[in-house]
Amino acid sequence: MSAELVPTIGLEIHVQLLTRTKMFCGCELEFGAEPNVHTCPVCLGHPGTLPVPNEQAIESAIRIAVALGCEVAPRSGFHRKNYFYPDLPKGYQISQFDVPLATAGRLGGVRIHRVHLEEDAAKLSHVGETGRIHGSGASLVDFNRGGTPLVEIVTEPDIDDPAAAREWLALLRTTLRQLGVSDVNMEEGSLRCDANVSIRPAASPELGVKTELKNMNSFRYLERGVEAEIARQREIVESGGAVEQETLHFDPAGGTLTPLRSKEYAHDYRYFPEPDLAPVAPSAAAVDAARASLPELPEQRRDRYEADLGLKPEVARRLAFDASLAAFFEEAVTAGSASAPAALANWITGDLVALARERGLEPAATAATPAAVAALVGLLAAGEVNRGGAREVLEVLVRDGGEPAAIVDRLDLGAGDPDELAAIVKRAIEEDADAAAKVRAGEGKAIGALVGAVMRETRGKADGGEVTRLIREQLDL
Amino acid sequence: MSDPRQLTVAEALGEIGDGSLSADEWFDAYAEAPDELGAYLWRAKGAGAVPTGGEHGPLAGTPVAIKDIFCIEDVPTTAGSRILEGYAPPYTATAVERLLAAGARLLGKTNMDEFAMGSSNENSAFGDVRNPWDRGRVPGGSSGGSAAAVAGGLAPCSIGTDTGGSIRQPAALCGVVGMKPTYGSISRSGMIAFASSLDQCGPLTRDVRDAALLLGALGGGDERDTTSIGFPEPIAIPGREDLEGLRVGVPSELGLEAEGIEAGVRDVFERAVALCERLGADVAETSLPNARHGISAYYVLAPAEASANLARYDGVRFGMRVEAESLDEMYELTRSAGFGPEVKRRIMLGTYALSSGFYEAYYGSAQRVRTLIAGDFAAAFGDFDLLVTPTSPTVAFELGARAADPLAMYMSDYCTVPMSLAGLPAISIPAGLAPPDGGGPELPVGLQITGPAFSESLILDAAHAIEGAVGFDHRPKLAEGRR
Ligand SMILES: [Zn+2]
Numbered sequence: 001m002s003a004e005l006v007p008t009i010g011l012e013i014h015v016q017l018l019t020r021t022k023m024f025c026g027c028e029l030e031f032g033a034e035p036n037v038h039t040c041p042v043c044l045g046h047p048g049t050l051p052v053p054n055e056q057a058i059e060s061a062i063r064i065a066v067a068l069g070c071e072v073a074p075r076s077g078f079h080r081k082n083y084f085y086p087d088l089p090k091g092y093q094i095s096q097f098d099v100p101l102a103t104a105g106r107l108g109g110v111r112i113h114r115v116h117l118e119e120d121a122a123k124l125s126h127v128g129e130t131g132r133i134h135g136s137g138a139s140l141v142d143f144n145r146g147g148t149p150l151v152e153i154v155t156e157p158d159i160d161d162p163a164a165a166r167e168w169l170a171l172l173r174t175t176l177r178q179l180g181v182s183d184v185n186m187e188e189g190s191l192r193c194d195a196n197v198s199i200r201p202a203a204s205p206e207l208g209v210k211t212e213l214k215n216m217n218s219f220r221y222l223e224r225g226v227e228a229e230i231a232r233q234r235e236i237v238e239s240g241g242a243v244e245q246e247t248l249h250f251d252p253a254g255g256t257l258t259p260l261r262s263k264e265y266a267h268d269y270r271y272f273p274e275p276d277l278a279p280v281a282p283s284a285a286a287v288d289a290a291r292a293s294l295p296e297l298p299e300q301r302r303d304r305y306e307a308d309l310g311l312k313p314e315v316a317r318r319l320a321f322d323a324s325l326a327a328f329f330e331e332a333v334t335a336g337s338a339s340a341p342a343a344l345a346n347w348i349t350g351d352l353v354a355l356a357r358e359r360g361l362e363p364a365a366t367a368a369t370p371a372a373v374a375a376l377v378g379l380l381a382a383g384e385v386n387r388g389g390a391r392e393v394l395e396v397l398v399r400d401g402g403e404p405a406a407i408v409d410r411l412d413l414g415a416g417d418p419d420e421l422a423a424i425v426k427r428a429i430e431e432d433a434d435a436a437a438k439v440r441a442g443e444g445k446a447i448g449a450l451v452g453a454v455m456r457e458t459r460g461k462a463d464g465g466e467v468t469r470l471i472r473e474q475l476d477l
Numbered sequence: 478m479s480d481p482r483q484l485t486v487a488e489a490l491g492e493i494g495d496g497s498l499s500a501d502e503w504f505d506a507y508a509e510a511p512d513e514l515g516a517y518l519w520r521a522k523g524a525g526a527v528p529t530g531g532e533h534g535p536l537a538g539t540p541v542a543i544k545d546i547f548c549i550e551d552v553p554t555t556a557g558s559r560i561l562e563g564y565a566p567p568y569t570a571t572a573v574e575r576l577l578a579a580g581a582r583l584l585g586k587t588n589m590d591e592f593a594m595g596s597s598n599e600n601s602a603f604g605d606v607r608n609p610w611d612r613g614r615v616p617g618g619s620s621g622g623s624a625a626a627v628a629g630g631l632a633p634c635s636i637g638t639d640t641g642g643s644i645r646q647p648a649a650l651c652g653v654v655g656m657k658p659t660y661g662s663i664s665r666s667g668m669i670a671f672a673s674s675l676d677q678c679g680p681l682t683r684d685v686r687d688a689a690l691l692l693g694a695l696g697g698g699d700e701r702d703t704t705s706i707g708f709p710e711p712i713a714i715p716g717r718e719d720l721e722g723l724r725v726g727v728p729s730e731l732g733l734e735a736e737g738i739e740a741g742v743r744d745v746f747e748r749a750v751a752l753c754e755r756l757g758a759d760v761a762e763t764s765l766p767n768a769r770h771g772i773s774a775y776y777v778l779a780p781a782e783a784s785a786n787l788a789r790y791d792g793v794r795f796g797m798r799v800e801a802e803s804l805d806e807m808y809e810l811t812r813s814a815g816f817g818p819e820v821k822r823r824i825m826l827g828t829y830a831l832s833s834g835f836y837e838a839y840y841g842s843a844q845r846v847r848t849l850i851a852g853d854f855a856a857a858f859g860d861f862d863l864l865v866t867p868t869s870p871t872v873a874f875e876l877g878a879r880a881a882d883p884l885a886m887y888m889s890d891y892c893t894v895p896m897s898l899a900g901l902p903a904i905s906i907p908a909g910l911a912p913p914d915g916g917g918p919e920l921p922v923g924l925q926i927t928g929p930a931f932s933e934s935l936i937l938d939a940a941h942a943i944e945g946a947v948g949f950d951h952r953p954k955l956a957e958g959r960r
Contacts, residue, residue: 041568045789047556048548048570048667050702080785082831084808091788139804141793270831272840275674275782278703 004202007230010157016190022147023119024051035142043147045089057149060181065102066291075281078274087121097271108171111156122146162226212247225250309341336374355398367401376404386463425470428453481506482630486687500538514607516626520585534580542632545586548667556669557591557601560815570667579694587622593671596889600819609953614873617647624651635681642893645905649868649923655681660900664699670786672779685941715941721757726861728765738870741911745922746867749908765853771895777843784827851899868905868923903927907949
């Protein structure tokens with residue numbers, strides 16, 4: 001009876017722009033300042049104050065829009081979104097509604113529904129057990145954050161599993177970081193993500209009832225939250241129930257989802273055009289200029305790595321979608337003329353990332369320089385160190401830095417003289433005539449004994465492939 | 478020396494110039510006069526307590542009364558509402574800064590209908606204002622305190638705000654000049670918002686020349702208000718004595734056919750129209766077919782904007798707060814106690830008009846009517862340079878007469894709302910006296926003159942010519958003595 005159920009995920013992302021001042025007043029933006037030091041009559045909503053739009057914020061938003069391949073509206077308007085909350089000093093948020101700044105874009109195979117500009121709310125902290133406003137003894141408002149320029153990006157429901165949602169968000173973060181428009185830091189709240197989740201039978205063209213997930217303030221929580229919600233919906237549907245449309249709050253501690261009280265989200269926002277502001281009407285030339293000034297973005301970089309450097313798609317993606325890793329890689333490629341980019345890419349995305357992660361670091365933050373990694377991969381390619389030795393050298397590089405050739409010498413990891421190796425192989429064949437005979441007779445596995453003997457003799461420094469080649473050569477195979 | 482309280486600003490500046498009056502004498506004559514009209518909510522103590530304003534600005538030393546809707550740093554500012562009782566803004570409105578920069582001196586803050594919502598000043602949380610012509614009657618509103626102060630010898634000039642008639646109608650009812658300039662000509666920064674797309678600052682004065690003097694000082698673009706662009710040309714001091722070559726239209730819907738127009742108002746208006754012809758104008762009847770829907774559209778749009786503009790009075794950051802157990806309860810108790818009935822009525826109206834499912838039927842339709850009315854004016858200004866109408870269908874009514882009937886009160890702005898919806902400049906000047914329907918004392922009647930956007934200089938010129946021909950020299954009896 002149970003047809004296969006497939007999830008559908010859409011994301012709604014808020015990005016704080018890295019402008020000098022707030023969206024509608026001249027107050028400075030500074031994360032982590034003393035509460036309520038960056039405020040003025042405008043961002044405190046004093047009577048008679050009027051919003052003055054931040055040109056830099058509008059430019060940044062247009063930059064984001066064109067980077068996401070959107071069409072920028074020739075004329076979009078601001079609206080007032082009305083609701084009462086202590087973090088909203090005017091009792092309405094200035095946002096965009098029926099005509100957003102931009103629509104119809106695409107990033108990493110996911111369609112972008114819209115991109116619009118708005119102002120952030122102030123920061124509320126609730127004193128009490130729950131950390132939420134109901135049941136708290138007191139609430140404190142810090143208006144420093146209030147009025148920060150915010151870009152909202154809404155995707156179409158094009159994502160089909162939680163890991164893909166996480167990966168896509170990482171791609172978006174890299175793209176935005178590359179644009180230099182935001183800190184895109186989820187812990188500090190400059191990048192925030194809500195998810196719309198629904199499930200439906202695989203054969204059904206119609207989407208199921210969706211729920212909205214909030215408060216997933218890390219990449220891991222996004223994945224876990226969406227996973228938990230899919231599981232919850234699956235259970236409801238499989239036991240014959242119906243999913244209800246609601247907004248759910250993700251609790252990272254327990255990994256659980258709890259419905260928000262209806263009062264916390266059920267609003268008729270009574271949108272209407274903001275009479276205090278003129279429409280946003282960028283000229284076609286300004287939009288073209290924004291498009292022309294875009295840096296190379298992750299997807300273009302991935303394509304270039306595949307086409308020009310011959311990297312495998314997965315490796316190209318891993319490098320290209322991580323701006324700092326990509327920069328490390330490109331520097332290594334430039335430094336190491338002798339090493340093939342593909343080998344470098346494998347070492348960087350493989351061993352280097354793993355070793356750096358053991359120390360809780362990004363590769364760029366370790367003692368290993370791109371040039372040193374390139375040099376090491378060059379030694380390996382020249383057969384001057386084997387894979388195991390190279391990994392040992394890399395460990396040293398990550399920990400202490402240094403020059404790979406010198407480390408190879410110091411740790412005596414050199415693969416040694418080829419003639420010497422041939423002599424060792426010859427000796428091994430003579431000493432284990434039995435194994436040699438088996439290999440000759442076509443018993444392939446027997447070669448392991450001979451290789452093992454050579455490796456023991458060379459204390460593991462010889463290159464395994466080279467040893468195998470020499471054994472077969474000397475046995476005339 | 479003549480009584481300084483009878484002088485226009487230009488006359489007093491002349492006397493100061495020739496040494497027959499000192500700026501401090503001028504100031505103190507007003508500062509010391511007893512306010513028996515309830516015109517002020519806050520008054521300066523006297524010339525000694527106020528900066529002199531210098532000697533060189535166009536308004537050097539001019540005492541000015543400011544409607545309490547304008548924020549002035551550290552000066553109590555309530556907009557006539559209990560919810561802002563005790564509030565002293567942290568900044569000063571641009572319009573006030575410009576007056577002070579021109580040399581004006583702050584005489585006081587004038588009483589007004591709460592948040593500028595009303596046409597009689599009876600909606601002030603701090604008491605009624607009396608009409609100096611008959612203290613049993615209203616001064617009009619919402620800039621009732623400003624109009625009464627200028628008419629009643631308590632200020633030589635004032636600034637108010639006009640959203641649907643709030644300068645022009647009280648000016649008419651008090652027998653003074655009041656002008657609402659083109660939307661966008663004067664900064665709204667620091668002017669407490671009622672309906673942002675309609676609110677506009679303007680002067681209330683004793684004659685047309687003074688109105689031009691203040692308007693010139695007030696106008697200008699402001700980086701704090703991106704909807705303000707100032708006047709394209711400086712405001713000229715009007716000197717015209719005739720209307721030769723001007724085509725003057727009389728829109729029937731807002732003229733003799735205006736809803737609820739009193740017989741006395743009709744007579745004065747007809748005489749004024751005849752006067753325009755005698756002054757050389759080419760006068761003809763015209764039509765603004767959609768103007769009759771102005772009040773309906775206005776009472777959707779203005780409350781809709783107001784419902785959002787007044788959301789900031791929530792007890793969280795400034796003004797009144799009624800403590801309560803929960804946030805929602807605090808909001809409810811604070812706003813229930815802080816706002817008066819008319820403000821609550823308009824918040825409810827506006828909230829309803831914007832609600833999901835009703836938006837198109839109300840807000841959407843009203844916006845379309847607004848566009849149609851603007852189109853009517855544009856068509857009329859194809860044929861005419863100026864249009865004239867009565868400012869108010871009636872003379873000043875008795876206190877309490879319309880208090881129980883909001884719709885009757887709303888009709889007070891029947892002739893002024895269409896210009897507001899179209900963003901056009903309009904002036905009201907005294908055109909004569911007339912008794913109310915049913916009998917009573919003779920009371921001032923205003924003539925409204927309107928023109929295309931940014932035609933202020935032309936309007937002022939024409940108003941100056943008509944003012945001279947009308948020769949309105951009636952003044953109410955001033956209260957004597959010192960406060
Ligand atoms: Zn600010």
